[in-house]
Amino acid sequence: MNTIARSCRRYSPWALVLLSWMQVATAAPVVPALIRPALMVKVPEKSALMGVTRAGNRLVAVGERGVIVYSDDQGKRWTQGKVPTSVGLTAVQFVDAQTGWAVGHGGTVLLSRDGGATWAVQLDGHRAAKLALDAAQASGKDEAIAEAERLVADGADKPFFDLHFSDARNGLVVGAYNLVLRTADGGQTWTSLSHQLPNPRALHVYKVCVRGQEVLMAGEQGLVMHSSDAGASFRSVELPYEGSYFTAELPGPGEMIVAGMRGNAFISRDAGTTWEALAVKGGAASSFQASHVDQRGRTWLANQAGGLFRLDGDQLLPVGKNLPPVTGLLVLQDELALTLSMTGARVLPLNVAGGKP
Helix, strand or coil: CHHHHHHHHHCCHHHHHHHHHHHHHCCCCCCCHHHCCCCCCCCHHHCCEEEEEEECCEEEEEEHHHCEEEECCCCCCCEECECCCCCCEEEEEECCCCCEEEEEHHHEEEEECCCCCECEEEECHHHHHHHHHHHHHHHCCHHHHHHHHHHHHHCCCCCEEEEEECCCCCEEEEEHHHCEEEECCCCCCCEECHHHCCCCCCCCEEEEEEECCEEEEEEHHHCEEEECCCCCCCEECCCCCCCCEEEEECCCCCCEEEEEHHHCEEEECCCCCCCEECEECCCCCCCEEEEEECCCCCEEEEECCCCEEEEECCEEEEEECCCCCCCEEEECCCCEEEEEECCEEEEEECCCCCCCC
């Protein structure tokens, strides 16, 4: 190569083009994001972040390109964890101060046993698709088999959007094209529930929440599914709006909240039998992307217009505005909220718009 370089300098500028091409052609191939460790960045808390949770007294947030950050001082300072993948991560949950899971693109499920400092891959999209196919074949349902075969053929390109672990052993992960898996042994093995769900069009499932024996899932094109027997069976729930729902909560016994596109938000106080639209006060008709039920049982929602709202009866009252489009939300102690966006994590007081928390 040194000889070629000397010839380039001596003879022809076109040889420089040839040299450049040869250097690219002989460069090491790009490692797929699924198996490429996340790049350590200088200010990780300013990365595009999508989901946040508590791990004991620690805060842990996940985001694009495999970035996971944690804070031990309520969001003042952040440290980046070591992650073995660079795929975008969408949600995270810890069941105690040490043990937690994160999910994301490529059918990725990650496990941490040290409070989010280090992570290991527990499941990827190739295995997830194969599990869905095995379950569909066992069911004998032709439509389920055909859909699962497409998942396998497509490879590891389907994201998980959300997760919920009831304890260190029992958990659910949900994602695109009705990809829903359950574990009863802390993620060592997984079982597909896709063929059991009332989702014949294989719509995306964006959100899962659990309260006791109740399981609520919400997704695209009006998809809402509910179980009252810890996920053993599910029923389809009809709502007044057929647009997509990006978030949901189970704030109290018999209570369900779903919210999504164009500022549509609904509440049921009779386990989904009847629904009432929530009035959004002082807010644009912007899609709700994030929600949170705090330790006092209060429900909060945030939207793409940078608005933060608190549920009060059948109204959503503004308590924050002029934020970047919110992707993740967690209410902290001392009436502070941690909001996530494509520009990172931000802690703000809940009365910034003059509302009373």
